[in-house]
Amino acid sequence: MKKSERHALIETLIQENVVKTQEELLALLKEKGVNATQATISRDIRELKLVKTADLTGQVRFLQFQEEIEESNTQTTHLEQLTQDVVTKVDRVQFMTILHTVANNAPILAAAIDEITMKEKICTLAGFDIVTVISPDEASAIILEDFFKKNLD
Structure with missing residues (x-):
């Protein structure tokens, strides 16, 4: 899978699911047939500007940085x-x-x-x-x- 496709999938996953940890994100990616390493996911999170923050319901989760x-x-x-x-x-x-x-x-x-x-x-x-x-x-x-x-x- 290309990096751009993986990024698009990660964005979709964090919008549709409450993802609290990198491990949860790795598991969701694996369910979609994407095998990625922890280092790759860390880099993707940084490049996509994902941050852990409270959503509108108060749950801490990964969201895209909006500043x-x-x-x-x-x-x-x-x-x-x-x-x-x-x-x-x-x-x-x-x-x-x-x-x-x-x-x-x-x-x-x-x-x-x-x-x-x-x-x-x-x-x-x-x-x-x-x-x-x-x-x-x-x-x-x-x-x-x-x-x-x-x-x-």
């Missing part, structure tokens, strides 16, 4: 607010999204965009009142254009 998602949501909310405050116009040229800002606000906006990990962005370039967001392809640029235009209204 990264919550942090990303907070940063996105900050970017939405900043867009409303400083962006005056949004244009797109092929794979680039051009954000026109209030004077001297482009560097602040570019920094906020750079803080967020998103597959639609390769990098930003900031001037005095314009931020250019370079995307890997035109489809990604369209997604960014829609995001920024939505937050202008």
